[in-house]
Amino acid sequence: MASVDTIDRNILRLLRVDARMSNAKLAAEVGLSPSACMRRIKIMEEAGVIRSYTALVDTSNVEATIAVIINITLERQTEEHLDRFEAAVRRYPEIRECFLMTGGSDYLLRVEVANAGEFERIHKEILSTLPGVLRIHSSFSIRNVLATKPKRR
The missing domain is CATH 3.30.70.920 (Lrp/AsnC effector binding domain/regulation of amino acid metabolism (RAM) domain)
Structure with a gap:
């Protein structure tokens, strides 16, 4: 992955807040179609930008x-x-x-x-x-x- 653009940074910011947010809601928040949003997430996962998802446990x-x-x-x-x-x-x-x-x-x-x-x-x-x-x-x-x-x- 060459670089992370503004839309990718927005996706990452929203996932940090709620990694369980639905793809449809995430896509709407960043102004993409759900398929385009999912494609960007997959690219960032494969490139290691998104390493994993976790839960904060009290x-x-x-x-x-x-x-x-x-x-x-x-x-x-x-x-x-x-x-x-x-x-x-x-x-x-x-x-x-x-x-x-x-x-x-x-x-x-x-x-x-x-x-x-x-x-x-x-x-x-x-x-x-x-x-x-x-x-x-x-x-x-x-x-x-x-x-x-x-x-x-």
């Missing part, structure tokens, strides 16, 4: 979880070290998010656990075995103050 209503924010500092910041670390992180579903960062640490990870014992297992079996890790700094959340989807304009 875990307080489903299960007791604690979010743990983990700052990782690597021994070296070469492309090879970054690539090895990122490939390893992708293998563990326990790691919900991973961000390459600027500042004091190289990566910020988010995991969700039921209790400290579960985090101890993740720390021992996963985090401490990731390649090139020099330092691990973990913080447990007290509660989630804001988890939201982007507001519709």
Whole structure:
């Protein structure tokens, strides 16, 4: 896919707000026919612009979880070290998010656990075995103050 135009950006903005919006409604919102809108979505999916669809779950209503924010500092910041670390992180579903960062640490990870014992297992079996890790700094959340989807304009 060469570039994302204004219509594609509008489609993406609306899908971020409501990925379950019907194609007919989405098409009407962006000024396309339903078939043209679906064609654009398929092109963006195939090009990897749209990687997946997900649901925001309020875990307080489903299960007791604690979010743990983990700052990782690597021994070296070469492309090879970054690539090895990122490939390893992708293998563990326990790691919900991973961000390459600027500042004091190289990566910020988010995991969700039921209790400290579960985090101890993740720390021992996963985090401490990731390649090139020099330092691990973990913080447990007290509660989630804001988890939201982007507001519709």
